[in-house]
Amino acid sequence: MSLNSLLQGRRVMITGGARGLGYAFAEAAARAGARVVIADILEDRVQASANELAALGLDVSGLSLDLADPASIERCVSATVDLLGGLDGLVNNASITNSGGKSCEELEIAMFDRVLQVNVRGTWLMTRACLPALRQSGQGAVVNLASDTPLWGAPNLLAYTASKGAVIAMTRSLARELGGDGITVNAIAPGLVEVEATQYVPAARHQLYLDQRALKRSQVPDDVCGAVLFALSDLSRFITGQTLPVNGGFVMP
Numbered sequence: 001m002s003l004n005s006l007l008q009g010r011r012v013m014i015t016g017g018a019r020g021l022g023y024a025f026a027e028a029a030a031r032a033g034a035r036v037v038i039a040d041i042l043e044d045r046v047q048a049s050a051n052e053l054a055a056l057g058l059d060v061s062g063l064s065l066d067l068a069d070p071a072s073i074e075r076c077v078s079a080t081v082d083l084l085g086g087l088d089g090l091v092n093n094a095s096i097t098n099s100g101g102k103s104c105e106e107l108e109i110a111m112f113d114r115v116l117q118v119n120v121r122g123t124w125l126m127t128r129a130c131l132p133a134l135r136q137s138g139q140g141a142v143v144n145l146a147s148d149t150p151l152w153g154a155p156n157l158l159a160y161t162a163s164k165g166a167v168i169a170m171t172r173s174l175a176r177e178l179g180g181d182g183i184t185v186n187a188i189a190p191g192l193v194e195v196e197a198t199q200y201v202p203a204a205r206h207q208l209y210l211d212q213r214a215l216k217r218s219q220v221p222d223d224v225c226g227a228v229l230f231a232l233s234d235l236s237r238f239i240t241g242q243t244l245p246v247n248g249g250f251v252m253p
């Protein structure tokens with residue numbers, strides 16, 4: 001099987017695809033033959049990003065989505081299924097960090113709630129809304145973006161770390177619930193990746209990752225794409241409920 005046709009004809013939705021890792025996944029999936037919808041709360045930017053990828057000859061469309069709003073999730077999934085004529089893959093990539101840098105005493109309750117609402121409830125509701133189409137596909141794959149932060153217990157990032165721990169736990173529960181429908185559910189846990197969103201991360205945290213990684217260089221979005229394509233493809237049809245750390249050997253659970 002050629003990697004260029006790894007996802008030939010697959011219909012894939014990627015949340016949070018306006019920028020960062022989601023954008024890289026959209027480009028990689030489309031280059032592997034998928035028809036892709038990216039959905040994001042950054043309405044203008046998601047459209048511009050989809051146009052940019054479409055201008056490269058890739059089959060990518062953009063839709064607006066607010067994961068905190070259940071009605072927006074339903075609308076977005078329904079528009080995606082109409083646009084693609086079904087759905088074979090869902091990448092739950094969108095999330096917020098917001099609690100970064102605050103200790104467990106400084107973190108506001110409203111911020112904790114917001115992070116859990118988007119990262120955990122949003123992942124659940126998005127997956128639930130996609131289920132009828134994924135069942136019909138017969139080769140449904142859900143890929144959840146976790147993080148390695150719950151694997152090593154990142155300090156001063158409590159809400160985000162808790163939310164990603166919950167994503168790993170949900171991945172396991174969903175895998176068991178959906179296995180009977182032939183749907184796989186796996187999580188990818190990146191380390192600290194150099195993107196727009198991580199520019200605010202203190203230099204000391206970047207240095208910690210650099211010092212402790214087995215592979216001695218910074219992590220870039222391309223480093224994570226292979227794992228996501230693998231989890232969406234037939235290569236991983238008998239793998240479910242698993243969390244794959246992609247972090248250059250920073251943590252080895």
Ligand SMILES: NC(=O)c1ccc[n+]([C@@H]2O[C@H](COP(=O)([O-])OP(=O)(O)OC[C@H]3O[C@@H](n4cnc5c(N)ncnc54)[C@H](O)[C@@H]3O)[C@@H](O)[C@H]2O)c1
Nearest residue numbers: 016020021040041066067093094095145147190192193197
């Ligand atoms: N970059 C890293 O170092 C890193 C490390 C581990 C895990 N991750 C995970 O990878 C994924 C992508 O991260 P990224 O670094 O590209 O971050 P990012 O902030 O660039 O991307 C997240 C996207 O989600 C969108 N989004 C936020 N709230 C939303 C909402 N309510 N509804 C819809 N879309 C919303 C944002 O607009 C953004 O485009 C996230 O799940 C993140 O937790 C990233």
